[in-house]
Amino acid sequence: MLSRRRFLAAIPAAGLAAGCAGTRPLRVAVVWSGDELRRFLTVARDYPHRTVTVYSAGDNIAALLRGPSTEVAPDVAVIPRLGMLYEPGIRAGIRPLEDPPPQPEFWRRLVSPVPGRVLGAWFKIAHKSLVWHRDDHGLPLPETLDAWTRPRGTLSIGAADGWMLSDWFENVLLARSPGTYPGLGSQAELWGSAEVAEALELLAAVWQAGMTAEQGRRALTLQFHDSILDVFTYRTADLVAAPDFAWPVIARYGAAGVTAAHFRFPAASAAAGPPLVVGGDVALALNAGDPDAAAFVTWLTGPERPAALEAWAGEGGFLAPHIPPEVSPPGLRGPAGELVQARNARYDLSDRLTGPLAGGDGRGLWLILTDLFTAATVTRERPAAAAAAAAARLVATARKGAA
Template sequence: MSLSRRALLAAVPAVAVAGCAAQSPLRVAVVWSGAELRRFLRVVDAYMARYQRPVSVYSAGDNISALLRGPAQDVIPDVAVIPRLGLLFDPVVRPRVRPMTGGHAQPEFWRRLVTPYGSREELGAWFKIAHKSLVWHRAGEQEPPADLAAWQPPRGGLAIGAADGWVLSDWFENVLLAYAPEVYGGLFPPAEQGNPAWWGVAKVTEALTLLATLWREAFTRDQGRRALTMQFHDSVLDVFTYRTADLLAAPDFALPVIELYGGRGIAAHFRFPAHGDNPAPLVVGGDVAVAMKRGGQDALTFVNWLTRPRALGEHDALTEWVGEGGFLTPYSVPSHPLLRGPSADLTGAANRHYDLSDRLIGRLEGGDGRGLWRVLTELFTDVTAGTTAPATAAQAARDKIVADAGESGR
């Protein structure tokens, strides 16, 4: 998962193994840019060295959905590493995916997520997973709140990169899962299309009101306006470099940025608070490697190699990536002490729920300025930079979601 997915579709120069020039490269589309993309290219270098097969990697950013759905077959990649599970079950994309064969066994929770309901065919393999229910702060300066309803960060104490819609959707998902786990689960029962009727229940409005109230109390109008222009990366700096805020709700992959700009040992985290007698929310996400049909057996070979569990003591570019933090897999225990607990949650906790916005397709599908992300951005704007009462803004947001869900189901 990238810190910013605003990159336009742009080719990254392929790295080819000498002696393979006559072979057409395996085309791999990813969403990452910057440091994450450079890390991935090092992993791919090892594949090319072993299989003597040239590979061309390019970043499609947020355009990866349009790329995989596009009518032009010649631009569809051989392999895609996708950040949103909903794309896997998109009615246009799914028929273009080659089901996995000849690979390793995936942990049951993660295997079910990539397996169509009523089928035994796995459509992809997990490359990277993420814990999205962490609240970061400077070590020794915060105590975890006892309950979500009682949690109120001091005004100016919360950093939110509201210019990135996924940041706001992570907030909403944690609040909804904490407040009404039966609603969260009902939206996506064991069927990939989900049950949008759950959006209409009163508890969605109540969860949105709880979230809107928390946001309203945490920001002045000027701070709300500033947050709307701030990306995720900048919100990390507000807590750990500039110290103008105290708390940051962010996934595990915030850690490398925290330590790059704040230093090692500066950070601590606690779990997003529970509500009442409900369990603490645990929202998870991840990137799935998918072989497209056009890629043939070479695409399957690449995906199986890329996502395979590493043997105990094996060292390569991927284990180095895991070792530096900000990269979790279903098969490895990170060496960084701040990530061992989150990693154990991802691989063993019973109450895991996949990122809701990353499962949505149709009019609610995420993307900056679109779908659920747009609705939540408008909610944040109304209650922080504007003067709308939280309950009124929450009702308006719920109405927009219900309308978009209804359009998606037609």
Template sequence: MPISRRAFLLGVPALAATACAGQPPLRVAVVWSGAELQRFLRVVDAYTAGSRRPVSVYSAGDNISALLRGPAENVIPDVAVIPRLGLLFDPLVSPRIQPRVGGHVQDAFWRGLVTPYEGGPELGAWFKLANKSLVWHRKGERHAPPNLTSWMPRPGTVAIGAADGWVLSDWFENVLLAYAPEVYDGLFTAATRGDPEWWARNEVAEALTVLALIWREAFTPDQGRRALTLQFHDSILDVFRYRGADVVAAPDFALPVIERYAGKDVARHFSFPGHAGGPPPLVAGGDVAVAMRGGGQDALDFVEWLTRPRGSDEHDALTEWVDEGGFLTLDREPSHPLLREPALALRGREGRRYDLSDRLIGRLEGGDGRGLWRVLTELFGDVAAGTTAPAGAAQAAREKIVTSLAKGSGR
């Protein structure tokens, strides 16, 4: 969807980290709001100290994809920190990105994710990582199922913020990666070409059925309808403040929410369960900083400064963010004991995969009310808030995906 300059200025408030007469600020677009945005502004304040160029941070929210694709060149930021990796390879966005030149060396797995082809240039640098395969529970209580297919929770024991489509896609990705990792790998490659063949495979319907069975068992229809209005943060509070549920599947950045509203040392986590004796899945996510072509060398310099490894003896606003939780990097071990193992897994655990929905572009691209997120929201509603049988709802969900892709490819 195109975005006009007027709509951008009205809907995307500019938060000036600092100002300097006579020199236009470097414009940085992010998706964060609230506490995360305030944290980022503190990090940026350090960059603008002394004689560095001033920086203005724009909170674009879900409009960041429209902003980067838009026809109005004058509203495209100089730097963008994006949560959906697929935008790097979008045919409208990719030509506007300045490839990295020099700078620190990134881990091979993560470097490959931001490289359009083998041996090609890196389009961005990783700023903030996330482990999306954790299940959180209250300290002293453990509810870990032995494996995926035996996870049949009693109604009311699982909290899900189903109003946020990414929460449901995280569930699907963990189930699919545990159930059929080879199909998980095939979906991304095929989906970017608009080919529905991988999505039409039986393993997809089977994994969706496993997912639908868990969701149906976890909710009565009334509870399911409430979950459809529940956002991510509220699902965390359901477990740790109100004790309305026992567990919540959530990334590592759930920890600051838990500790802010329920106190310190009240939470523990276990890995999302594996399938049939296989290893637990590890779905990784993260935010990539990219320099846009209009930002010139200053944009490249900012990205390098923002993402460069911090030494163990360095202490600044970014290392403070890491130490307090909710922010994982490849080069610094979190001081919080609950986050050390999740962070270590992101660095080198075999079998890790990147978040599928964040890589998709085109008709399945994520966004509330769109693409894969919409299909999964409808699946959740059918089985958790409605009375549709899990197998039938799963088949219908897969057919929606396949039909959508077939239309997109012109078949």
């Protein structure tokens, strides 16, 4: 198994300075490491007006933006969770964009918590309703969610990354109850609804049908990239639900002769449409930073994109509202077009949550779903019982945040 550390070590190292000499460098904080950080550095080097210094704040980026010190505050931050825009302590430090770049209305609304004030622009977006498989495998693919409760091939799930489990939950809930999904970020009482309980039970049933107890135990130690390798390199599993940025891992580490294919996450019924869960990274200019920060955000996310950004998109693993779908590799052009159009799309729920349910490994929604996964796959509890326990914990946790 290729561990995360070995995976990142296999990618060429990159320095943290970009650009040419000039005045004080523009400081840009990001959350990425490894290949994403290296690719972003190549983009930042193209900025023609200032030297740019890029540093990875990792999981501490929220704390960095909440912090009182202006001496170490970045001028620009690229944040991975939209919910951070809704935290008063962070939102107060964001400088609204006076002349924001043109982006589709769906995406613009997401970064405008207050009408008329655009707080950021989308640098990168993600399609989170894809299921990947080997094209020549002859697998009987599930046409509906209920059909997936019967075996349709072995699942691979990187359950050590809690966001992969929350992506599963969000797709199942959005497919089953599109009316309930949008309110969960702000209405704590909805966590106790029958719709949430039913989605949890269906999710547990799908996981249980797709994995043995031993496979479930192993999945708890797998991260995102390992789950991709299980399907396309080691061929020990048949299906993996993963965003579009699975593509670079497949392209780099897939076994010889293996062709990747994907389908949309199944709908609740043959008459219903499939869910579309989306995510992404938002670029922000900060009040405590340099006045030129907004110009950098506009350059980074506008239609006149740097050559290095287009090259990144052309290799796959990078989709954005300001990059035409035809720039992407052929296998990703369909998902790229779906993201730009964003018909009936809903933003990643766990990335919108604040308070006790906010995502993070070992806490909140991610922890509760990890325990549900364990109950369904490892201890083989009845899906209804496992779902009832998870629903009760979700309600109790949501009430703590509302108190």
